[in-house]
Amino acid sequence: MTDASPAVGSGLSTAEIIAVGSELLTPFRIDTNSLFLTARLNDVGIVVRRKSIVGDSPTDLATAIGEALARVDMLVVCGGLGPTDDDLTRETVAEVLGLPLREDPRILEWLSGRFSARGWTMPENNRRQAQVPDGAVVLENPRGTAPGLWIEAAGRIVVLLPGPPRELEPMFAELAAGRLAARSSTKRLYRRVLRVAGRGESHVEELTQPVYEPWQRARHVIETTILASPGAVELHLSTRVDTASAAQTVLDGATAELAAVLGEHLVSTDGRTLADVVGTLLLQHGYRVAIGESCTGGLVTAALVDSPGSSKYLDQGIVAYSNDAKRTALGVEAAVLAEHGAVSEPVAEAMAAGARRAVGADVGVGVTGIAGPGGGTADKPVGTVCFAVVAPEGRRIVRTVLLPGDRAMIRQMATRTALDLLRRALERPPRHASVRSE
Amino acid sequence: MTDASPAVGSGLSTAEIIAVGSELLTPFRIDTNSLFLTARLNDVGIVVRRKSIVGDSPTDLATAIGEALARVDMLVVCGGLGPTDDDLTRETVAEVLGLPLREDPRILEWLSGRFSARGWTMPENNRRQAQVPDGAVVLENPRGTAPGLWIEAAGRIVVLLPGPPRELEPMFAELAAGRLAARSSTKRLYRRVLRVAGRGESHVEELTQPVYEPWQRARHVIETTILASPGAVELHLSTRVDTASAAQTVLDGATAELAAVLGEHLVSTDGRTLADVVGTLLLQHGYRVAIGESCTGGLVTAALVDSPGSSKYLDQGIVAYSNDAKRTALGVEAAVLAEHGAVSEPVAEAMAAGARRAVGADVGVGVTGIAGPGGGTADKPVGTVCFAVVAPEGRRIVRTVLLPGDRAMIRQMATRTALDLLRRALERPPRHASVRSE
Numbered sequence: 002m003t004d005a006s007p008a009v010g011s012g013l014s015t016a017e018i019i020a021v022g023s024e025l026l027t028p029f030r031i032d033t034n035s036l037f038l039t040a041r042l043n044d045v046g047i048v049v050r051r052k053s054i055v056g057d058s059p060t061d062l063a064t065a066i067g068e069a070l071a072r073v074d075m076l077v078v079c080g081g082l083g084p085t086d087d088d089l090t091r092e093t094v095a096e097v098l099g100l101p102l103r104e105d106p107r108i109l110e111w112l113s114g115r116f117s118a119r120g121w122t123m124p125e126n127n128r129r130q131a132q133v134p135d136g137a138v139v140l141e142n143p144r145g146t147a148p149g150l151w152i153e154a155a156g157r158i159v160v161l162l163p164g165p166p167r168e169l170e171p172m173f174a175e176l177a178a179g180r181l182a183a184r185s186s187t188k189r190l191y192r193r194v195l196r197v198a199g200r201g202e203s204h205v206e207e208l209t210q211p212v213y214e215p216w217q218r219a220r221h222v223i224e225t226t227i228l229a230s231p232g233a234v235e236l237h238l239s240t241r242v243d244t245a246s247a248a249q250t251v252l253d254g255a256t257a258e259l260a261a262v263l264g265e266h267l268v269s270t271d272g273r274t275l276a277d278v279v280g281t282l283l284l285q286h287g288y289r290v291a292i293g294e295s296c297t298g299g300l301v302t303a304a305l306v307d308s309p310g311s312s313k314y315l316d317q318g319i320v321a322y323s324n325d326a327k328r329t330a331l332g333v334e335a336a337v338l339a340e341h342g343a344v345s346e347p348v349a350e351a352m353a354a355g356a357r358r359a360v361g362a363d364v365g366v367g368v369t370g371i372a373g374p375g376g377g378t379a380d381k382p383v384g385t386v387c388f389a390v391v392a393p394e395g396r397r398i399v400r401t402v403l404l405p406g407d408r409a410m411i412r413q414m415a416t417r418t419a420l421d422l423l424r425r426a427l428e429r430p431p432r433h434a435s436v437r438s439e
Numbered sequence: 440m441t442d443a444s445p446a447v448g449s450g451l452s453t454a455e456i457i458a459v460g461s462e463l464l465t466p467f468r469i470d471t472n473s474l475f476l477t478a479r480l481n482d483v484g485i486v487v488r489r490k491s492i493v494g495d496s497p498t499d500l501a502t503a504i505g506e507a508l509a510r511v512d513m514l515v516v517c518g519g520l521g522p523t524d525d526d527l528t529r530e531t532v533a534e535v536l537g538l539p540l541r542e543d544p545r546i547l548e549w550l551s552g553r554f555s556a557r558g559w560t561m562p563e564n565n566r567r568q569a570q571v572p573d574g575a576v577v578l579e580n581p582r583g584t585a586p587g588l589w590i591e592a593a594g595r596i597v598v599l600l601p602g603p604p605r606e607l608e609p610m611f612a613e614l615a616a617g618r619l620a621a622r623s624s625t626k627r628l629y630r631r632v633l634r635v636a637g638r639g640e641s642h643v644e645e646l647t648q649p650v651y652e653p654w655q656r657a658r659h660v661i662e663t664t665i666l667a668s669p670g671a672v673e674l675h676l677s678t679r680v681d682t683a684s685a686a687q688t689v690l691d692g693a694t695a696e697l698a699a700v701l702g703e704h705l706v707s708t709d710g711r712t713l714a715d716v717v718g719t720l721l722l723q724h725g726y727r728v729a730i731g732e733s734c735t736g737g738l739v740t741a742a743l744v745d746s747p748g749s750s751k752y753l754d755q756g757i758v759a760y761s762n763d764a765k766r767t768a769l770g771v772e773a774a775v776l777a778e779h780g781a782v783s784e785p786v787a788e789a790m791a792a793g794a795r796r797a798v799g800a801d802v803g804v805g806v807t808g809i810a811g812p813g814g815g816t817a818d819k820p821v822g823t824v825c826f827a828v829v830a831p832e833g834r835r836i837v838r839t840v841l842l843p844g845d846r847a848m849i850r851q852m853a854t855r856t857a858l859d860l861l862r863r864a865l866e867r868p869p870r871h872a873s874v875r876s877e
Contacts (some may be wrong), residue, residue, distance in 0.1 A: 024664060024666075025490075026477065026486075026487045026488070026489075026490065027477060027481075027664065027675075028474050028475070028477045028478035028481065029474070029664065029666050029673075029675060030666065031469065031470075031471060031473075031474060032469075033469060035469075036466050036467070036469060037466070039464065039465060039466045040466035043465075043466065048464075049464045050464070050493075050494065050499065051464075051491060051492065051493050051494075051499065051503070052463075052464065052491070052492040053489060053490070053491045053492075054489065054490040054491075055488075055489050056488065056489075061488065061489065064510075065489070068506060072502075226462060226465065226467065228462075228467050228468065235467075237465075237467060292758075294737075296744075297741070298737075298740055298741040298743070298744025298745075298749075298756070299732075299736075299737025299738060299739070299740035299741035299744065299756050299758065300737060300738075300741045301737070302736055302737035302758045303735070303736040303737035303738045303741060303758075303850075305736070306734075306736025306737065306758075306760065306850075307736075307846075307847070309811070309812055309813065309846060310813075311736075311760070312760055312761060315760050315761075316759075316760055316761040316763055316764040317757070317758055317759055317760060317761065317764035317768055318736070318737050318757075318758035318760075319755070319756075319757060319758070319768075320730075320737065320740045320741075320744070320755055320756035320757070320758070321754075321755055322744065322749070322750055322753050322754055322755060322756075323750060323753075323754040323755065325754055326754040326755035326798065329798075330755055330757075330797075330798075359768075360764065360768075373747070374747055375747065375748075408745075408747060409745070412741075412744075
């Protein structure tokens with residue numbers, strides 16, 4: 002992900018998104034379509050002013066549509082285009098805009114064909130999906146029965162999209178690249194993402210705030226957003242300029258300034274994930290890696306396998322959950338376990354070395370810790386996790402950290418920490434590579 | 440999770456939720472607080488009519504608040520209570536409601552104390568957090584600097600909550616159990632969740648729709664919602680009655696009817712996850728389990744380790760990603776690999792047997808497949824995954840499935856399928872336990 006994407010200007014500049022569906026007003030479902038839609042709208046320079054979620058009530062939907070059209074240039078309504086009685090978006094939008102509905106014979110033919118291709122007769126209620134407000138442009142839906150609609154009325158644009166993401170996303174991506182881009186000004190929004198590991202959100206803010214704060218007053222303003230999830234922080238930079246090459250210059254300069262203060266905490270500036278970066282480093286060194294993990298229970302190996310092509314550097318992972326397994330599968334000596342305890346740096350190191358030996362790999366990673374809720378002691382509270390990375394040329398990191406949160410969060414942060422220490426061991430020049438318990 | 444929870448009646452019955460923050464209008468952040476809030480509101484019988492997300496603009500926020508107050512009894516506003524210039528919720532709400540702001544000396548004292556306890560002086564801008572609209576009740580926030588506020592004005596209730604979930608959740612849980620429950624009627628909302636595996640959403644609907652459809656017209660109406668994620672389906676039942684024992688009777692009857700049509704696809708009716716159910720079965724049988732997995736890369740083992748206490752039945756998992764690893768770590772014979780290919784039922788079965796043997800466990804599970812994006816053939820397209828479960832008393836399942844979606848989805852569905860086949864093998868009476876390629 003380098004710089005891409007455009008921002009409207011002449012006509013469209015603001016939008017609202019309405020997600021329709023009573024299930025989105027329960028504790029169990031959330032609207033995630035708006036994230037995709039916002040990204041594509043921002044690409045063509047359209048800013049989202051508000052997002053609303055309403056149930057399958059024509060009154061509530063009509064109110065929401067009317068309010069939104071009074072505020073913005075463009076309205077995107079998702080969901081409620083299905084064939085059943087509670088799918089009311091088409092009818093409600095037509096009524097609010099004062100447009101009569103007519104049956105589109107091409108949609109009807111296409112729908113019937115879809116059913117007859119499977120040897121079925123089209124149910125009568127699917128006929129509703131062929132209803133189109135007068136003057137609307139039909140957006141084809143190869144992945145479902147609900148066509149989308151593009152309506153221009155009263156100086157506004159209203160787009161109706163089916164709710165399922167796999168139907169909505171390709172439909173809107175095509176629309177954004179086509180009709181929407183055609184309405185956009187020359188200024189577009191360009192983005193860059195910096196991934197950071199090994200430092201929390203507030204620490205990253207402390208380091209970077211003096212760098213990015215002046216950008217607010219620069220000739221080309223750069224917006225900076227810091228986003229955190231357990232064990233990872235992202236810095237999102239965006240700027241609104243005329244050309245991709247201008248964006249490149251502005252964002253390259255900004256990235257270099259941030260890289261200088263982030264140092265080895267910076268994972269990537271090109272959108273690659275931590276696992277991708279580790280994979281690239283392993284390939285560059287020509288190393289194969291083996292994982293011996295306990296409290297993470299397979300998540301470290303699974304994170305590496307996430308990257309397609311990981312078979313080039315990963316043969317095998319060993320989840321050694323019990324002490325027995327640590328001895329038999331990873332060759333950790335009983336005396337080391339007895340003297341230091343299963344959660345200790347010597348055991349982590351023996352697990353890394355044992356995994357490397359068992360698999361015949363170049364690099365070994367060991368992770369052992371207390372994910373809770375039980376098992377903590379005064380000395381080693383829940384969240385204590387020991388890591389070891391052993392690699393050729395004397396590259397070696399052994400470290401103990403105390404991670405916050407519940408069992409799931411500790412395991413997730415431990416997984417990220419293991420990958421990050423592996424990255425650091427492989428990035429450092431060999432002479433700096435031996436670090437014990439920093 | 441059995442039946443819990445209450446529903447308002449006399450006074451409060453409808454609510455809207457507004458999430459405030461410009462970051463929630465980017466492609467990178469989503470409002471998830473509303474799920475928690477909706478669950479607690481539903482518990483006390485309050486239905487959520489609309490959710491809105493607005494940026495840090497006092498004009499936009501004032502509009503949204505005004506619109507909401509015209510529609511519902513109660514408004515919950517989350518976020519924008521921080522100390523910085525873009526935190527404008529307090530001031531905007533006070534202005535819309537026409538309430539003057541006053542500085543609360545107790546909040547100020549508590550805030551200063553919080554800082555001085557760490558040896559710091561309170562920054563001047565935190566003083567804003569002591570501003571309280573006239574007549575508001577202050578909701579303490581032990582986990583952050585932003586107190587919540589409960590305001591009764593113009594016949595409506597407005598609750599302001601801090602944005603971070605770890606601050607918002609305990610604050611609102613206390614409020615729901617206290618002030619909100621006190622305003623509620625005797626009728627409460629009771630819920631039950633049925634988890635289903637091995638059948639897709641539409642198939643589950645087909646099976647259960649004839650059962651639940653008449654409940655809409657019953658004396659005690661039961662609402663049914665079907666929720667699907669890759670490899671899992673949930674049926675949520677809810678009913679609004681006067682007492683917990685009435686709810687128990689109604690929901691027990693409904694659950695029994697659904698169980699009859701779902702058969703062995705029903706995983707649990709008490710909120711336990713698939714991994715929890717598998718763990719319980721392993722404990723009941725007194726079995727220990729070993730996993731030999733390839734395309735899932737550690738996710739099957741990690742899913743079992745998710746359940747606290749899994750050390751009682753899980754020693755070790757082996758991720759054998761390469762053919763070499765399948766031979767050396769799991770003892771799969773080279774001839775079997777050569778004859779059938781790595782993704783085949785004989786190899787899955789050899790992996791299960793090999794994992795069981797290597798670890799000295801009672802039960803072995805083997806998973807091998809093609810997660811993509813590369814590696815598919817005409818015979819074995821991307822998504823082909825072979826599973827084997829071998830267990831005592833002749834319990835044995837060997838199966839091949841073709842899973843849809845991308846690499847991440849295939850791996851997730853394969854993980855759920857492996858756990859579900861393990862569940863079925865352990866649930867079946869031994870005489871039915873040998874099933875090959877159903």
